[in-house]
Amino acid sequence: MAALEAGAGLGAPPEAGALAARRGSGRLALAAFARSRQARIGAGVIAGIAAFCFLGPFFYHTNQVTVELGSGTLPPGGGHPLGTDASGYDVLGRLMLGGQSSLELGFGVSLATTVVGTLYGAIAGLAGGFVDAVMMRVVDTFLAIPSLVLLLILVNLFTPNLWIIIALLTMLSWLATSRLVRGEVLSLRTREFVQAARMMGGRRSRIMFRHMVPNAIGVIVVNATFTIADAILTYSALSFLGLGLPPPHADWGTMLSNGLNYLFDGYWWLVYPPAIILIITVVAFNLIGDAIRDSLDVRLQRP
Amino acid sequence: MTWYLIRRAGQALAVVIGVLILTFIMIHMVPGTAARSVLGLRATASRIAIFNATYGLDQPLWRQFGSYLDQVLHGDLGTSYILQQPVSSLIAQRLPRDALLLGLSTALALLIGLPLGIYQAVRRNGVGDYLLSGVSFTLYSMPSFFFGIMLVAVFSVQLHILPPEAPQATSVGGMLADPRALVLPVLTLALINVATYSRYMRSSAIDTLAQDYLRVVRAKGLPERLVLFRHVLRNSVLPIVTIVGLTLPQVVAGAVVTEEVFNYPGMGLLFYQASTSHDFPILLGCTLIVGVAAVAGNLAADVAYGMLDPRIRHGGA
């Protein structure tokens, strides 16, 4: 996605066949995941961060609602291990709260993208012919509209909240997923087992859900993982441009872009904590996606 | 091949027209009016009427679209409401800036990313591979505004060795004459995107390295460096071509965040500012250009792919 900046992004392999053909990729992905140290590290980091964000607040109580200008920008120490921000919110507590919405955003976008993109791509790939051509031209059309237009229009149309932002980012990222899945389906269609199922009179929907989707799942999982990382990054860029969610909503991207206003003022605790946790999280998701992608490549299995 | 090209061109045209129609509908869906947005707090009824009459916004929507298409066919993209300049001349000012910035940074990212990918493929799962993966992933995972501002903080504000803004000259020649000012913005975009290329190159090169013919080549006693350069690089570079083709529309759309950080008004900022102020002519003009670039990039990538890879034949299917 990387919607607002140049670069194709890690998760945007373009057309059919960019990822080498593979077989039974669903189970394989799982096995590879368990085997790959890189993936295990990534998963461990994410589990740790999720625990910090979602369980942390049960042990570390802070008030993230009431603005206390009187205790703004306090340096770390005392009752605030990471200090306070300009509105007087405890930074450590806010990292937890912000992490919740950043992670929710990432997973939400990824889930919605995967569902929409997979269905669309699978239908196009299975239908083939004219339907496929029309469906893919629609995707091309949307892809050719600068993502910023879509984002700004929708931000303006709706009062933004986390769900709207998730829907918006999904609108941008399902396109690539659908292309990817279509490519996968096209290449699977020619495989023997699918042709066999078809010859035995299997219905299309059955073929799709029993044979195609499980076999394409590897690619889908890889893409979903990258999508989480990209969604978190894209949203942080939106916050930087002033299109994020207003206070008291918190997320890492907004914390970071606000904190950067104070970079030269010596308030390092408003910059580096959100930056580090955001980067670590995004790296972790990318590591997982990269590891699965690598291991899906069958030839890699026999070095 | 010719028939294929014609068909693709036809589809491309359909996509561009679709883009225009969709954008036109969407920008008119945005709540609020251009007149209020442009005229600001002092938008009285009489001023709004003057504004709408001046820009034809008092016409029905379908007629506005018709006259817009007519204008475009005559090579006129209209005049910006806010900047009060012809959209075509605005694009002519801004586009070369982004072409330079993104061209240089993409080239640099490829220069770093491709050898890196091959190195990591050869040394895969070694310490060097892990280390380089870690570095390139970390760079890729940085919000570009954060990375850019950090570079400025270190190299401009602390060390005073590089200017904090991109070149301010209005011509490409003038910008190139100020190479020090290009360093930080180009570096920001290039380093963040190294991983994009190095990861693909790494997978692709691992594929190639496993091919049987390489054993033959090696058996013939070709030096390893030549093996890598002549055979591995050339055969692994295919997926990269597609990816570079896909970045073409982004070159045209600009890099709004980097432009903002480095005070480098290009297409990204032009578009961003227009989209927050109902500046319809700029929005339509930019969308049109980006749409054309997207379609052209796709087409170019496909064609290049076909020419580079003899296995792909664009037949009737």
Added chain:
Amino acid sequence: MRFTRGPAATAATAAAVTLTLAVAACSGSGPAIGNGGGAAPKGQMERGGTVTMAWTGASPNFIFPLAPVTNTDGYNVNLVNPMWPVLVYGGDGGQSTVNPAESLYSSMTWTSNDKTVTINLKPWNWSDGTPITSRDFTFVYNMLKADVPNWNYYVPGLFPADVAGVSTPTAHTVVLNLTRSYNPAFYTEDVLSYVPLLPQHAWDKTSMTGKVGNYDETAAGARAVYAFLQKEGSDMATFTTNPLWKVVDGPWTLNSFQSNGDYSYLPNTHYSGPDKPIVSKWVNTTFTTDTAELDTLRAGGSIDVGTLPLNDIQQAGVLKSEGYSIAAEPFPGVAEIIPNLYNAQAGPLLRQLYVRQALEDLIDRPQIVSKVYHGYADPGNGPVPVQAFTQWASPLEKSGGPYPYSPSAAIGLLKSHGWKVVPGGTSTCQRPGTAASDCGAGVAGGEPLSFQLTYASGKASVDEQEAAIQSSEEQAGVRIALKSEPFNTLTGTAGTCTASSHPASTCGWQLVDFGYDPYQLYPSGTGFFNTGGYNNQGGYSSAMMDSLINATEYGSSASAFYRYEDYAAEQLPWLWLPLESDIFVYKSSLQGFTPLNPISGGLNPEVWYFTK
């Protein structure tokens, strides 16, 4: 800078005022930066040199001083004013008074019960040597009169619509016969302060190749000339080459111009005024953001004068070590939250004065001033800023305004009007009805006290301010949902709503904070609070307010202004907010920068010079 803030531009003030300048230079909690009123020049004056000024987001695009209403780029004023100043020059040193030495007129005499004004022009010259005459005034008047609604600064009913006749008894005398009596101070400071003089002898033509004539003397001819000049004035490629724009009467002539907002001036060597430029070149350069500008300042770039965003006030120390000085200046304007009295949901609530009072009571303005704005802000006690307009601020405003921060007062007000107050929760109406102790007309039983506040995005200090307001309003159970949008998006969606017209499409907003509204020299309420005023988005309408405003503009009673001001402060057509000051950074070797001219926003490079 003052001008960067909006289209309202230079103006001037007449009333003799003694403005206390140095802003609490070292009083305990007060700001430590003054406007430099007491700074004595030091070092030896050096003639020549280039002064570089930094702007943010500036992109002037129109050079003809009378821009059409479709062109709302406020930066055009910055570009144009140094070449074609207005008749009444505002700001004398650090005083917000008319500057008699720099103004183009030598005297203004009001007669016939203040219905006639006689303006005597100084015997100054255009840059081509031709004298500036009364004909240059009638040239401007004829063009404006021919196409009244197409002038950016036209206020319905005022100049030029209110002129019954113009006569020019001598080459340097203009007599304006007006359709009604005016308060001379108001008319000079808030009306004539917008009118420039333009070179009739060079510009009175309808094509580049055509000859100069007296085309403007017929309405059709004036329209043709006006249209021709507006067309030429929009061609950025020829700003520096078009012979029209070479004829100026200000201290500067345009030297270079780039469409990206960078431009420079050279001194007008034939300038007749007293302050002839000392530096030999004045360069203006523009930045996309404050941050980009600050980075360049911090990196020791070539900027001589720039602004400092309030967020970065702590940078002052570092910048001083880089060879810069800092000066702060209160801004002449008003900051507010506009309540939409005719929003379908919130309108009936906001039409209740007690609700607006409770909302204002719950805004801790002093704390916002000290914490969010680090002391560099006007407290916002009412419609007139007490710092920038000491002379116009009433005793009530100076004493803190009618609604000092008081959550208990807010809770009391709500309780006495039948609300169940739930601090930290949502208060609800318990006694619907129209009696004095009921919630009021249109408010249903059980209705929650909740609003949406939309504000302009992009400034960390504003985010903080709105979050603080949201949080402090909760003390009386007032729920505020925040929504931020880019400024232009905001003006596009938050339209004017009135009792007679409140369509759903442009009246969906409930509370809006656009930022602030700038004043001219005379902080009149016209346009803001009068019925149907151009800036009266919330639809406030009161016969009492209208007559009080009229009294300040048409009559000359000294107490009329305070009566209007206190009434507005109490009635809360808007909720008053603190208004941040401008903070300037300038090279310490640059002299003459202080005292800052409060009216031109410190933009007086003709008096600046470097020291050796």
